[in-house]
Amino acid sequence: MKQGRQSCITKPKAMLAVTVLALSLAGCATPPPSEPDDICEIFYENRDWYDAAEDARERWGAPIQVPMAMMYQESSFKHDALPPRDYLLGFIPWGRVSSAYGYSQAKTGTWDDYKRETGNSWASRTDFADAIDFMGWFIYKTHSINGVSKWDAYGQYLNYHEGWGGYQRKSYLQKPWLVKVSRIVKQRASTYGAQLRSCEEDLQKGWLWRLFFG
Template sequence: MAIKYFFPIQPKLLTSALFIVTLSGCATPPPANPENVCHIFEEHRDWYHAAADARERWGVPIHVPMAMMYQESSFKHNALPPRDYLLGFIPWGRVSSAYGYSQAKTMTWEDYQRETGNGWASRDDFEDAIDFMGWFISKTHKINGVSKWDAYGQYLNYHEGWGGYQRKSYLKKPWLVKVSRVVKSRSMTYAAQLNKCEEDLKRGWLWRLFFG
């Protein structure tokens, strides 16, 4: 006769497992059509409100951080930079500490938390990430005089840092200049799209229920 063994499941382990499964189920998927900012916000209405809040707080036009975020993470909440390799083939961590929607590096994120008092901010939370980008864009304007509407110059600062931009390190990186132009072009596209749909995005669910 076969003998069956039953191992009791520890309550703490069960709770932890359920917590992990719940978090996985709640993770926000990237938008189905990231090329159209109206479609992005129609799919994720809370993202629009978060972006509008960041605009109100930092004076940053929505289309600029959204274009930068698309370039940085493709709107993936857990985006990571490429792996680094030892001797060319042994996995050796990541090339930087960047993480999340905004691909903010750990030290810069901690500066943001300290300056804004938002100690609970998380890089894999869209609302926190878009607010971080608003903060960074605003500081770039103060430190290096780059317009908050200038997606090209703002992205160069975002990638190279304020000191790197002052040293014009990007001039040695033609690929980065090219990418920054792509970000600028996308921001202009987003701006035109948002101009056509923002009034509808501002309306609440009750209005959409009866008139949408």
């Protein structure tokens, strides 16, 4: 009898602990940066984001300002960003217009390709480090497949939006709005690049240096 009573008491406690842990983790999601137009302030607010972006640059050769400008355009740095809803008959909610999700708005199929090719099987689209690495991978692949410079934010974003095949077919020429948005991404990447040059030396200082001299 004692053993049975202990089991009945322990199970609800265990379930409560799991629930509390899940809620705690959900509450730890990083909110969008308060000054998204300034890449220095973005990284000062989230130091680990800079470390992740630097790692992606070293791994894939993509300058930090390019994937960051693309991410701004795609999700405004919201970890759980979703595409617009689709509607049946114009008014009945019918899922989403695509499977894009998270910081990078990566579609499920492309995200699965990234995980398979990189071995990053536990990658999450709601994790900034995984999302920026995914974008670095995509930029690297775009350069390899379509010859677009990793520094060319305009061409890179067209590939990101249309896919490598769509870019080859020049599908973007039928979408003036996309060409306009890609130019905005290009300008933002240029602005981010200039800003980053003014603060990157400081961002690269370790936590110990900042503890004593920051």
